[in-house]
Amino acid sequence: MNVADEKLTIELSMAELREITCFAVTCAEPALAIFEREHPDDRRPRAAIDAAQTFVEGAKRTKAIRDNAWAANRAYQETRDAGQAAASAAARAAVAAASAAFLHPLAKATQVLHILGPAAHAARAFELDACDDHSVGAEYIEKAEDLASPVVVSVLTRYPNAPSGRGRVGALVRDLDASLRRLATDR
Template sequence: MAGEASDVVLSKQDLREVTGFAAACAEAALGIFEADRPDDARPREAIGAAWEFARGGERGKALRDTAWAALKAAKDADSAAAGEAARAAMAAAGAAYLHPLAKATQVKHILGSCAHAARAAELLAADDRAVGAEHIERAVRRATPAVVDVLARYPAAPPGGGRVGELIRALDAGLRR
């Protein structure tokens, strides 16, 4: 997927690596959502679709549909923590759609799932930012060299985005060390 000088070259394997990383991050927060809404499988289905793509499946309708459904589940959640956990699942399925554009905003496709999962854990722990920092450190250790290589093709994460944006920037900085 190459083009103009501002494009990033991405292979399907690169997308699979990023999506697998995002799915693992989201999976860590899934229990937060399921404790809130035990009969709502939408985030679990989004993570499942992300794993399916990461393990060799096709990038298509199931990923898009489950991502949108997880976003709707986030809006239906009864707690902010559960909403963030569902957003982590949405971001995991959406990671497969990382765009080959050298824009800082694309970093959220790579790291958003982990940041939402970390925020969910913080909120569950009475907004304890040390809990989020621990999640970010685990994500830094979980990232494969392939994920770090893809991230390095993009500019650093942009400012803004509230606490989730802060977590994205912390993870971005940790992975670029």
């Protein structure tokens, strides 16, 4: 994609944005159990998921979603710095789920992370919780593929392919991206 293409916008309705956020929440929420096992009194990642869910259910996109995402991001950083990799990845999934509500209609590969990042971070949390067993993450990505509605796939295919890099989470994003794009061409 050239620089001029990056200025293109994607058609994106509020209903589609809610569907993307629903997918993000559905993918990220199961990983919260990992975070909450380590930090049962820390509600920041759960609050980010709850704020995103409120948007899914028809509320407006508000500063509360961003504020809760920032708070969950601090939980992610704190657990990362404490060496709690699985809990950190779970908190990051919650941050990503709340961020999905703010998917931008810009034709940039990085926007794919708003759509698929929650699933990839959750998959990584499950991998790390299983002693870095990559097959656990691959299985979760397959589950996420099944959770993606036709609307999610349609919106995804309007964007460029997922970006390179970003370590294991990036690889999980690209795996899910490729499988959902194959679904789109098979339909």
